[in-house]
Amino acid sequence: MNEPLDYAEQPGAVELKVHRHRGGTVETIADSIGQEWPIALVFNGISHAVMMCTPRDLEAFAVGFAISEGIVERGSDIHDIEVTTHPDGAPIPYAQVDLTVVQQAFVALKEKRRALSGRTGCGVCGIESIDLLDLAPERVPDTGFFARLAPDAIARAARALPEHQALTKLTGGLHAAAWCAADGTIRRTFEDVGRHNALDKLIGQLILDRADPTDGFVFLSSRASYELVRKAARVGIPMVATISAPSTLAITIARQAGIRLLSFCREAGYVDYGTL
Incomplete structure (x- = not known):
């Protein structure tokens, strides 16, 4: 009989005994699973x-x-x-x-x-x-953020993000949305099984903290879909950076909104999908 999940454990992850098959051997181990x-x-x-x-x-x-x-x-x-x-x-x-x-x-x-x-x-x-469909994004105001963006901001954020992903490190299965300063310093990070949820949590905390959403950028451990860029436009976030690829509609909406969209972000570099 399968072991029931213990939902009384720490929110975000539960522990479950599983059978791991590796190199022809089988062992019973405790595995942490992301909650949904x-x-x-x-x-x-x-x-x-x-x-x-x-x-x-x-x-x-x-x-x-x-x-x-x-x-x-x-x-x-x-x-x-x-x-x-x-x-x-x-x-x-x-x-x-x-x-x-x-x-x-x-x-x-x-x-x-x-x-x-x-x-x-x-x-x-x-x-x-x-x-x-609501595909007409708000225009993000120009507050001079890009003039203050450090040349190594993406590399710094990409290098630091894993240390801010406690649940991902534990489960291997969650997305993260990080709020970063112009120099790439990560100020807040939220994790969730859904990349859209992680971004909503981040946006919500910015609102609750009465923080200025134009004074930073979002770094996401996911691809760039149009919904993510659309959400960023609603609150005036000037830049969205993602680890994986963007979609064509994400690029279109970013350009319409005046959002700088960077993808394939790594310590070694990134791809800028802004207007050429």
Whole structure:
């Protein structure tokens, strides 16, 4: 019989006994597994989305999701947040985050839900009509960040990131979103099974800390998808750097928003996808 997962362990990872096959031998070892829970996001009493997420930093995640998905325009539009976890939930553990938002944002959210009602297909972010895609990014303000960007900032961030990935080091299976200064120093890092969730957690914490999102850049341990660049544009982040490749739409949106997009970032170099 398979051993049940112990959800009472530290949020983010659980330990499970597994059989490792190597070199013709089999041994029983303890393996750390990244947690993945359904997280229900509820706005003014109405459930809006259920996201699969690592169950930590959920307040920051909910704030970042609300901002980066355009549900609210600013942190002050959120009046209250309550996180409830159910580690013994059936059939699996789950959590719920209740947010109270300003009436204007709630009315707009209800109108959006009405426009999406009755869908039967599975499309981008749950929509099935191209007309409903929000691909027109906000223009990121020019605050002079690039003039202050150190020549070795990417190399410095790439070298330091592994030391800020405690859960990834433990499980080998999580993404990270790091907030970096102009010299490449990593200020904050959030990890999650989903790269979008990790970025939402980072954005949410920036909002909660009332930090200036134009005074730094994001370094992601993933590819650059259009959603990640779109989320960065919503809050005015001037630069997105990723370890893996970008998509064509990510490049297009970055150029439209005025975001500097760097990919294949390593200590030895990177590729700049800005306008030539």
